[in-house]
Amino acid sequence: MSDFLQMGLTGLSLGLMYALIAIGLTLIFGVMRIIQYAHGEMFMLGAFALYYWHAELGLPYWAGVAFSAGLIFCLGAVLQVVLFKPLQGKNILYSLAVSLGLVLIISGSGQLLFGTTTKGIPSAVSGGMLIGGAYLSYERIVISAVSIGLIIALWAFLRHSVTGFAIRAVAEDPQTAALQGIRTDRVHWIAFGIGSAMAAIAGCMMGTLLSIVPTMGFLATIKAFMIVIMGGLGSVIGALIGGLILGMIDSVVTTTISGDIAIILSFVVIFLILVFRPSGLFGQNWD
Amino acid sequence: MxxxxxxxxxxxxxxxxxxxxxxxxxxxxxFDLYLIHVGITISFNVALATSLWMIWSLGVISFAHAGFMGIGAYASALVLTKLGLSMWYGLWIGAVISALFAMLIAVPLMRTRAVYFFMASWAVGEVIKRNFAYFKDFFGGWDGVFDIKPPVLDLGFLQIDFADRLAYYYLALFFVALTVWIIYRMNASRTGMIWWAIHENELLAQHTGINVFRQKVVCFTIACTLVGVTGALYAHYQTYISPKSFDIWKSEFALVHLIVGGLTTVGGPVAGAISLTMVDEALRATGYFRTIFFGVVLIASVLLLPGGLETIPARIRRLFNRKSKE
Known part of the structure; x- marks a missing residue:
């Protein structure tokens, strides 16, 4: 029983972290209809920003998370304006190619600048507690709480703030939104920045929990795309549910059978979901 | 003619x-051995990119393409190492197995559309690769399959050993020319026009009496058969294959060749694959900077040359026309 509880708790915290990466990606796709393949690189850069701030310079942890989020927000906004704006309205393949180039550049220069050795970020809290025989570290609790908090904050932002309304309007219909006086260009870089910043915060959390290397972005991109496709592109709630499903598969199947089977199984699950619901669990039909 | x-x-x-x-x-x-090797690599990349372009004529891009190349390669390699049959058998067995898998997978896969198709096909490719890695006894796991001998052609009066690189270059060139020719002819035929009709507007195509689903399955199967043959040739050239040779990056680079080359004619993927493979090999000497430079070349060509390399002749023509008017 306690084994299952342990697996469930691990899966839940893992799933929330995955969801955080995936929600950023789904926001970017929903608003701009572009494939941002370098999303995992934002995740990696976010983790390294915190590493240099906290482990190398010894500055406070939470300020480092905020610094990292702000930095990656600016980076995302600049990338959108410089690289992705000219591709607006073109076939989705072009944005895929450009972001693929970004992946090569960022992960390549990451290996040059940061080195290829594995690094760790010292965590902000220590200790843990036992719940019904399952061990739960305070670190995982804090990380899950941050994930939940950010997801709720984003939801509230999209629902109740003026900018959030603008973002949703552009996602719904960019031309009508522009006719209503919404500055779509501004909405685009804001949404891109927010999406990237969420990946960066997820990177900070993941970097504290596990370890960081410059090549970790690719795996994060894969996970994020798996989740987003499973839940339906452009759907925030879909990304959350997809993240939890993937986290549970990862946790349960890895402990009971093996890691290889967990990956094969998660791809099979995605394939089946797409066959029976061709637009994902909560997706609309994009063409 | x-x-x-x-x-x-x-x-x-x-x-x-x-x-x-x-x-x-x-x-x-x-007869520089390294440059002939580059030539063989270019041949494989051209075959990969053009057959991917064939799927693109339906309006979708398959990320499972390298996976099907892997099926052809593994089938041919295992026919040699387990049964002792040479590549002349393995090539066709690989093609048939690749075609069967493609047909079976295409039936559920073609239900998905646009972006979802990318990801569903990605899942297919990843499952193929992971299966090669997981079944260690049969496929050799992550270590892969070793000692895949190149074939010997015995014509009685003449023996050609394809372990020689020059001979293999001409073999690869023959099959690539064949692949490109088949795709070119298919594309120019009525069937090719049906595929472009589906590309333009699926609903309208359906309403003019085209069996869209069947056409899609047929197109996907043919493209995967062709890439299966390429995979078999690749396996016997490298003499060693592992699941890592057929991962998502291979499909992605084929896509990059397509985009840089151009998407509307068969010349596009050919031009893209030739030029980018050359760029990639030329950058090999730069070590760590290789991937960075490749990324820069990729982004620059997408942003500065929309439409790809295939639009260059038209651009030059326009330039001359403008000059002659002045």
Missing amino acids: DKTDIIASPNRLVWAGLLLLALAAPFLVG
Whole structure:
């Protein structure tokens, strides 16, 4: 029983972290209809920003998370304006190619600048507690709480703030939104920045929990795309549910059978979901 | 076709020139073994990119393409190492197995559309790769399959050992030319026009009486068969294959060749694959910077040359027209 509880708790915290990466990606796709393949690189850069701030310079942890989020927000906004704006309205393949180039550049220069050795970020809290025989570290609790908090904050932002309304309007219909006086260009870089910043915060959390290397972005991109496709592109709630499903598969199947089977199984699950619901669990039909 | 026909159509002239250049290439580079290796790599990449372009004529891009190349490669390699049959059998067995898998997978896969198709096909490719890695006893796990001998052609009076790189270059060139020719002819045929009709507007195509689903499955199967043959050739050239040889990056680079080359004619993927493979090999000396430079070249070509390399002739023509007017 306690084994299952342990697996469930691990899966839940893992799933929330995955969801955080995936929600950023789904926001970017929903608003701009572009494939941002370098999303995992934002995740990696976010983790390294915190590493240099906290482990190398010894500055406070939470300020480092905020610094990292702000930095990656600016980076995302600049990338959108410089690289992705000219591709607006073109076939989705072009944005895929450009972001693929970004992946090569960022992960390549990451290996040059940061080195290829594995690094760790010292965590902000220590200790843990036992719940019904399952061990739960305070670190995982804090990380899950941050994930939940950010997801709720984003939801509230999209629902109740003026900018959030603008973002949703552009996602719904960019031309009508522009006719209503919404500055779509501004909405685009804001949404891109927010999406990237969420990946960066997820990177900070993941970097504290596990370890960081410059090549970790690719795996994060894969996970994020798996989740987003499973839940339906452009759907925030879909990304959350997809993240939890993937986290549970990862946790349960890895402990009971093996890691290889967990990956094969998660791809099979995605394939089946797409066959029976061709637009994902909560997706609309994009063409 | 007679001689005047060639001169009348500049496209054919270019194709014939390209083929002649490819045939003469080993002599031009002075039989340099490394450059012949680059030539063989270019051949494989051209075959991969053009058959991916064939799927693109339906309006979708398959990320499972490298996976099907892997099926062809593994089938041919295992036929040699387990049954002792040479590549002349393995090639066709690989093609048939690749085709069967493609047909089986295409039936559920073609239910998905647009972006979802990318990801569903990605899942297919990843599952194929992971299965090669997981079943250690049969496929050799992550270590892969070793000792895949190149074939020997025995014509009685003449024996050609394809372990020789020059001989293999011509073998690869033959199959690539065949692949490109098949795709070119298919694309120019009525069937090709049906595929482009589906590409333009699926609903309208359906309403004009096209069996969209069947056409999609057929197109996907043919493209995967062709890439299965390429995979078998690849396996016998490298003499070693592992699941890592057929991962998502291979499909992605084929896609990059397509985009940089251009998406509307078969010349696009050919031009893209040739030029980018050359760029990639030229950057090899730069070590760590190789991937960075490749990324820069990729982004620059997408942003500065929309439409790809295939639009260059039209651009040059426009430039001259403008000058002659002035």
